[in-house]
Ligand SMILES: *[C@@H]1O[C@H](CO)[C@@H](O)[C@H](O)[C@H]1NC(C)=O
Ligand SMILES: *[C@@H]1O[C@H](CO)[C@@H](O)[C@H](O)[C@H]1NC(C)=O
């Protein structure tokens with residue numbers, strides 16, 4: 754009659770999990786061994802089961818943190834990333850809020866934050882080698898970041914571009930890749 758049931762297994766599993774959390778708490782004062790990456794983020798988890806989004810630039814502009822019910826997105830050269838986990842950086846009124854709700858690939862290359870027309874995906878006139886070196890690195894940065902993730906694409910509308918690209922500006926590079 755001593756059959757091992759599903760509930761016994763569940764109890765044992767629960768016990769091990771609890772013990773693990775207690776051990777972790779004992780050693781690290783956190784129940785997850787100090788792990789705080791995105792794999793424990795329920796929103797990231799849900800995102801894995803959703804289909805990739807494909808926004809127009811106008812749709813993307815709503816995701817700038819002004820509507821607290823929507824996530825905060827930024828885009829680089831067509832790839833859209835969810836940066837909602839860092840409202841203290843990307844939220845309304847915060848230092849990098851201007852990068853959200855749009856594709857400002859250009860500014861990731863030039864770093865010219867003070868120049869409003871740099872907030873565009875328009876890469877015309879930039880040094881190609883610099884673009885090739887910087888953009889993939891930034892895209893990877895957001896893809897790999899422990900708090901951010903890729904959600905899909907934004908369709909560029911080249912008919913909205915001005916006739917000439919922004920005038921050259923003095924490159925003011927981001928102060929290193931680990932500023933966040
Ligand atoms: C996004 O939608 C546009 C228009 O419907 C389409 O042309 C484009 O191929 C789509 N892009 C992706 C990556 O699905
Ligand atoms: C954010 O987007 C909303 C809706 O598109 C717009 O009304 C608002 O001005 C934007 N806020 C900023 C700071 O750009």
Ligand SMILES: *[C@@H]1O[C@H](CO)[C@@H](O)[C@H](O)[C@H]1NC(C)=O
Nearest residue numbers: 830831884885886887888889
């Ligand atoms: C930027 O996007 C364009 C169009 O999708 C693509 O052809 C180009 O290779 C991308 N550039 C970089 C540096 O990722």
